[in-house]
Amino acid sequence: MLNKKFLTMGFITTAAALSLLYSTSLFATTPQKPTNEESRLQALAKFTKVLGIVEQYNVDDVTLQELIDKSLQGLMxxxxxxxxFLNKKSFDSLKVQTDGEFGGLGITVGMKDGALTVIAPIEGTPADKAGLKAEDIILKINNKSTLNMTIDDAVNLMRGKVGTPIDITIVRKNEAKPLHVHIIRGNIKIQSVYTKQISDNILYIRVTSFDKKVVEGVKKAINKFKNKDKGIVLDLRNNPGGLLDQAVGLVDLFVDKGPIVSQKGRTESENKVYSATSSATITHMPMVVLINGGSASASEIVTGALQDHKRAVVVGKKSFGKGSVQVILPISEDEAIKLTIARYYLPSGRTIQAVGVTPDIQVEAGEVKTEDNEFMIKEADLKKHLEKELQKDSGKAVTKDTEKEPKDQIITTEQLHKDLQLKEAVDIIKALIITQG
Structure with a gap:
């Protein structure tokens, strides 16, 4: 009712203003550009007029409130x-995700080249155990096409009661047909930091996501082996990101001065620079950082900052390219908008958004396949190609083709040889230890 009243009043005010403008223009000798306020009124009048026409003549009966919600969704x-735009259902779902326990798959998704894409599965979750991989394109969720689906709608479809099943159809690079994945939803409990030893003097630190315990966990591991280890491999592969303060804090453990990341938005209040402090730095050991297409957001900030400060050698594949800042702004008790207010910039001034971080040394994961196949397509052809796959979908079931990394404290030579990216990282660290030691 309030919305309707506001819109009606706005229309009357706008109509009066337009009438005044038209009357004035009859006597004007020189056309004048409308002021900013007049332009706003004209735009609001156009919007209100279209709402009225659709409400009156649309073939289906649609209420004004429904039209407003659809308009806001389309706008955002x-x-x-x-x-x-987060309606009551979406807003409630977001609150459950951040404040309570929920059932889900354990993947982070994003839009890449217009397609719903897995940024990374979280280690140990149902999605990880079912074999989903970074850069898998989600074609269907429970037989519902994801083309033109928003990220929030997709997340709401995948989230559900613990123990309930869900079927995902994916398109994977170098696979001839779409793959069907059957997953049972579970509670998502994440261990964010794993540490192991490689050889006698290399500390391997794997960070799977940036929760509130990352800096504490990494700091504890480094201090424990500080007198033994001479080099560090920081593995951020398939890390979808998380808390900005943890990303900044992690870099601060290795860099003692200079900017780590800056945040720039439209308004000056959103502009911030996060800098390193010498008091937080605990080691200057040589480092290698591992990334891939599943490394996003906070993990890209860490990688890019260490690369710009020439503090680490980056190995692997180009990262995802998620370098923007979103905030939740309530517009009522039950509704809100999620709005991008700023972008992140690395110490050199370069942006992450839609670009990602390019490794110093690019290394493929596992065997390198070079043969052409029908999914080696240009970005411009992606949507058309996915539409074709929806029509001919007769995919096969996916199986986990790699064993989970064991949780013991030592990475053996045999395990190292199964991971080409990690092996390259270890070889580089050994060389750095010799040259810098």
Missing amino acids: TNLDAHST
Whole structure:
């Protein structure tokens, strides 16, 4: 009712203003550009007029409130892939995700080249155990096409009661047909930091996501082996990101001065620079950082900052390219908008958004396959190609083709030889230890 009243009053005010403008223009000798306020009124008048026409003549009966919600959704999703309007159902779902326990798959998703894409499965979750991989394109969720689906709608479809099943159809690079994945939803409990030893003097640290315990966990591991180890391999592969303060804090453990990341938005209040402090730095050991297409957001900030400061050698494949800042802004008790307010910039001034971080040394994961196949396509052809796959979908079931990394404290030579990226990282660290030691 309040919305309707506001819109009606706005229309009357706008109509009066337009009438005044038209009357004035009859006597004007020189056309004048409308002021900013007049332009706003004209735009609001156009919007209100279209709402009225649709409400009156649309073939289906649609209420004004429904039209407003659809308009807001269209407005937000057309700004960028991460902005959205959260109605009561979506807003409640977000609150459950951040404040309570929920059932899910354990994957982070994003929009890449217009397609719903897995950024990374979280280690140990149902999605990880079912064999989903970074850069898998989600074609269907429970037989519902994801084309033109928002990220939030997709997340809401995948989330559900613990123990309930869900079927995902994916398109994977170098696979001839779409793959069907059957997953049972579970509670998502994440261990964010794993540490192991490689050889006698290399500390391997794997960070799977940036929760509130990352800096504490990494700091504890480094201090424990500080007198033994001479080099560090920081593995951020398939790390979808998380808390900004943890990313900044992690870099601060290795860099003693200079900017780590800056945040720049439209308003000056959103502009911030996060810098390193010498008091937080605990080691200057040579480092290698491992990344891939599943490394996003906070993990890209860490990688890019260490690379710009020439503090680490980056090995692997180009990262995902998620370098924007979103905030949740309530517009009522039950509704809100998620809006992109800023972008992150690395110490050198370069952006992450839609670009990612390029490794110093690019290394494929496992065997390198070079043969052509029908999924080696240009970005411009992606949507058309996915539409074709929806029509001919007769995919096979996916199986986990790699064993989970054991949780013991030592990475053996045999395990090392199964991971080409990690082996390259270890070879580089050994060389750095010799040259810098």
